[in-house]
Amino acid sequence: MLDFSKNYFELFGLSAGYIIDVEQLAGRYRELQRVVHPDRYANASEQERRISMQGATRINEAFDTLKDPILRARYLLSLNGIDVAAQKETTQDTAFLMEQLELREQLEEARSAEDPYEVIADLMNGINRKINTLIGQMAVQFEESTPEQLEQAREILRKMQFLQKLRYDAESLETELDEVY
Amino acid sequence: MALLQLSEPGQSAAPRQHRLAAGIDLGTTNSLVASVRSGQPETLPDEQGRHILPSVVRYTADGVIVGHEAKAEATSDPLNTIASVKRLLGRGVDDIKSLGARLPYEFRQEDTAVPRIHTVGGDVSPVEVSAEILKKLVRRAEDTLGVDLQGVVITVPAYFDDAQRQATKDAAKVAGLNVLRLLNEPTAAAVAYGLDSGSDGVHAIYDLGGGTFDISILRLNRGVFEVLSTGGDSALGGDDLDRLVAEWIMSEAGISDDADHAMLRRLMRDACAAKEALTESDSAQLRVDLDDGSHWEGELTRDQFNSLVDPLIKKTLAPCRRALRDAGLTAADVEDVVMVGGSTRVPRVRELVGDFFSTEPMVSIDPDCVVAIGAAIQADILAGNKPEEEMLLLDVNPLSLGIETMGGLVEKIIPCNTTIPVARAQEFTTFKDGQTAMAVHVLQGERELVSDSRSLARFELRGIPPMVAGAARIRVTFSVDADGLLSVEAQEQSSGVKASIEVKPSYGLTDSEIETMLRDSIEHAEDDMEARRLREQQVEADRVIEALRAALDEDGKVLLNEQELESVEAALEKLVAISRSDSHSEIKQGIEALEKACEFYVERRMNASVKSAMSGHSVDEFE
Numbered sequence: 001m002l003d004f005s006k007n008y009f010e011l012f013g014l015s016a017g018y019i020i021d022v023e024q025l026a027g028r029y030r031e032l033q034r035v036v037h038p039d040r041y042a043n044a045s046e047q048e049r050r051i052s053m054q055g056a057t058r059i060n061e062a063f064d065t066l067k068d069p070i071l072r073a074r075y076l077l078s079l080n081g082i083d084v085a086a087q088k089e090t091t092q093d094t095a096f097l098m099e100q101l102e103l104r105e106q107l108e109e110a111r112s113a114e115d116p117y118e119v120i121a122d123l124m125n126g127i128n129r130k131i132n133t134l135i136g137q138m139a140v141q142f143e144e145s146t147p148e149q150l151e152q153a154r155e156i157l158r159k160m161q162f163l164q165k166l167r168y169d170a171e172s173l174e175t176e177l178d179e180v181y
Numbered sequence: 182m183a184l185l186q187l188s189e190p191g192q193s194a195a196p197r198q199h200r201l202a203a204g205i206d207l208g209t210t211n212s213l214v215a216s217v218r219s220g221q222p223e224t225l226p227d228e229q230g231r232h233i234l235p236s237v238v239r240y241t242a243d244g245v246i247v248g249h250e251a252k253a254e255a256t257s258d259p260l261n262t263i264a265s266v267k268r269l270l271g272r273g274v275d276d277i278k279s280l281g282a283r284l285p286y287e288f289r290q291e292d293t294a295v296p297r298i299h300t301v302g303g304d305v306s307p308v309e310v311s312a313e314i315l316k317k318l319v320r321r322a323e324d325t326l327g328v329d330l331q332g333v334v335i336t337v338p339a340y341f342d343d344a345q346r347q348a349t350k351d352a353a354k355v356a357g358l359n360v361l362r363l364l365n366e367p368t369a370a371a372v373a374y375g376l377d378s379g380s381d382g383v384h385a386i387y388d389l390g391g392g393t394f395d396i397s398i399l400r401l402n403r404g405v406f407e408v409l410s411t412g413g414d415s416a417l418g419g420d421d422l423d424r425l426v427a428e429w430i431m432s433e434a435g436i437s438d439d440a441d442h443a444m445l446r447r448l449m450r451d452a453c454a455a456k457e458a459l460t461e462s463d464s465a466q467l468r469v470d471l472d473d474g475s476h477w478e479g480e481l482t483r484d485q486f487n488s489l490v491d492p493l494i495k496k497t498l499a500p501c502r503r504a505l506r507d508a509g510l511t512a513a514d515v516e517d518v519v520m521v522g523g524s525t526r527v528p529r530v531r532e533l534v535g536d537f538f539s540t541e542p543m544v545s546i547d548p549d550c551v552v553a554i555g556a557a558i559q560a561d562i563l564a565g566n567k568p569e570e571e572m573l574l575l576d577v578n579p580l581s582l583g584i585e586t587m588g589g590l591v592e593k594i595i596p597c598n599t600t601i602p603v604a605r606a607q608e609f610t611t612f613k614d615g616q617t618a619m620a621v622h623v624l625q626g627e628r629e630l631v632s633d634s635r636s637l638a639r640f641e642l643r644g645i646p647p648m649v650a651g652a653a654r655i656r657v658t659f660s661v662d663a664d665g666l667l668s669v670e671a672q673e674q675s676s677g678v679k680a681s682i683e684v685k686p687s688y689g690l691t692d693s694e695i696e697t698m699l700r701d702s703i704e705h706a707e708d709d710m711e712a713r714r715l716r717e718q719q720v721e722a723d724r725v726i727e728a729l730r731a732a733l734d735e736d737g738k739v740l741l742n743e744q745e746l747e748s749v750e751a752a753l754e755k756l757v758a759i760s761r762s763d764s765h766s767e768i769k770q771g772i773e774a775l776e777k778a779c780e781f782y783v784e785r786r787m788n789a790s791v792k793s794a795m796s797g798h799s800v801d802e803f804e
Contacts, residue, residue, distance in 0.1 A: 034794065035790040042361040043200070043563070043728075047783060053662060055787060060600050060603050
């Protein structure tokens with residue numbers, strides 16, 4: 001089996017850090033799958049097929065984690081001994097929370113807007129911009145990873161999770177509207 | 182110990198035999214089998230030169246008839262002649278009713294969830310009917326190629342859910358086939374055109390069959406295929422084009438709507454012939470014998486034909502538009518359109534589809550054969566004939582998978598479009614004090630409500646130690662393999678109580694049912710069954726021995742020290758010795774023992790290949 005003691009960065013032969021070359025990551029991913037994927041073992045013994053399946057699953061999991069800025073942050077924190085449960089921690093930043101409330105109101109109002117799709121699209125663009133700003137801030141925290149910086153990173157991650165949930169709800173609303181028409 | 186007498190030097194260095202594998206397009210109306218021979222993929226004809234096998238199975242008191250001969254009796258013996266069985270695969274009786282299909286068959290539902298069709302040859306499940314078609318195709322392939330097939334790749338529609346995929350695999354099992362992979366039909370069509378070796382981009386696969394229309398949007402990214410969206414119309418197909426032409430003839434020739442069946446069948450045949458003639462020429466001559474002994478003659482021009490069928494072709498463009506929207510794309514993003522299905526031979530279809538996507542449709546491969554050809558190419562690669570082949574098909578799961586939570590809501594565990602194989606776990610807890618069991622209801626679909634989703638399986642985790650509500654931690658793990666098939670496991674974390682129940686889809690067959698069918702399919706002969714099991718184990722033993730010898734030749738001396746090498750070789754010889762035993766269970770145990778003895782070596786080999794894949798990169802990249 002793949003060496004399970006290796007972390008995801010080691011698996012892809014990348015140095016552990018928040019800033020990642022997505023093209024390089026995707027390239028390594030494909031190289032690894034070319035040797036491990038069950039299709040390469042279609043004719044092998046039951047045992048090899050099983051091991052190959054586990055390996056390919058592990059590589060997919062590693063790739064999905066590293067390519068996503070939110071999952072990557074959570075994973076880096078866990079490598080530093082900080083486990084942030086998904087959706088369960090909340091930021092105490094009142095200004096941020098106020099802003100979230102407003103955004104949620106805007107999303108609700110989109111339903112009755114003249115062109116709901118346009119309102120949702122604008123909202124999503126805004127959310128993406130905010131997430132991108134947080135990604136930039138996150139990268140700074142992982143440059144040295146002092147305990148203070150890791151605590152900061154954790155706070156940024158909480159905010160990212162908030163925004164991600166909002167983005168998901170906006171997408172769901174869009175789907176809901178599609179079904180009506 | 183004399184362990185080095187194993188094999189003559191060079192014995193295993195003999196040129197490796199080309200392993201023959203086949204691709205099977207198991208279609209709703211027609212099926213095909215194709216194989217790569219001397220480097221060329223081609224569909225295989227029967228002894229009368231016919232490539233297409235109608236997906237029709239007729240059960241008689243004397244046996245089973247598959248294909249053209251069965252189709253010929255479809256109207257005279259409708260209860261025992263089963264057509265379009267693919268629509269029933271992986272479905273329950275209620276599903277089938279709601280499909281709205283007016284099926285002439287007599288359904289029997291006994292204690293199993295799988296509907297059975299009553300015929301004079303006995304009650305049969307859709308899985309067994311499909312198995313008959315597969316057997317017929319494989320026999321054709323083995324007769325043509327003169328050898329046993331190493332394995333097959335079977336294509337399935339991209340939108341097939343877990344139950345339908347499982348049923349397809351079960352059918353292969355009943356037919357006694359080694360399935361190398363289930364492949365999505367649109368992906369197979371893209372492979373046939375070699376799109377995997379071309380530039381990266383988005384491709385549309387437009388599939389207009391006899392009775393159904395499917396559109397799929399695929400993205401290719403450096404040898405990796407991803408299905409972005411699918412859509413279609415299950416009640417729209419080439420037969421509708423014929424119907425429009427037949428209606429035109431009726432109005433021109435003054436034939437009344439209540440003409441008898443024989444007349445209507447003749448008209449449909451004439452209409453189809455006219456449609457086919459019009460793909461080449463600008464007009465088609467028609468001559469229809471009327472009931473009063475006279476006849477009607479007329480001409481249908483291509484322009485007239487086009488205006489007849491335009492509304493219908495335009496109807497296929499709506500699902501295209503929706504599929505593009507689901508993928509978040511516009512028609513301009515699509516680089517190529519691959520045409521699949523006999524009806525895409527109609528020039529007007531090509532013209533309108535080309536206009537819609539602003540690109541010349543790809544039509545150089547016979548649209549009836551393109552899916553089977555793609556499957557054959559993939560089967561050839563999977564059989565190990567092209568070790569240098571770079572292509573890798575990474576599929577995604579087409580529909581989200583989740584479990585039921587409080588309030589009839591679905592909690593998604595693996596979202597749709599996740600690359601497979603994949604395993605995801607999520608923790609749940611008890612909601613009552615002292616709760617000792619938990620029901621796990623597995624669902625598939627994109628909707629939030631359980632009532633809107635497709636139920637795949639239910640099972641229970643029992644023996645949870647009584648605790649206060651919310652204290653138990655139940656970890657539910659979903660695993661989807663490379664064929665898109667799901668298994669689910671639940672475990673209580675603090676006590677370790679596990680319900681690693683093998684989840685079969687609600688409309689799936691149990692292993693014992695498959696076993697029974699397998700036995701039935703070889704005519705109740707216990708000896709045959711025994712012989713078959715023995716042969717299967719011998720083949721598997723040979724496979725294991727061959728693979729291990731090749732591995733040892735390649736890197737045995739590099740990866741193993743002397744002691745390890747000796748132990749592996751000793752274990753290998755043990756299996757060689759018993760591989761000709763006449764007890765299948767003894768061979769099976771032998772294989773298991775060898776695999777156990779070599780596990781560390783197999784793992785070491787995989788690590789080594791991973792390492793060498795990564796070794797092209799400079800050392801500092803590795804830290």
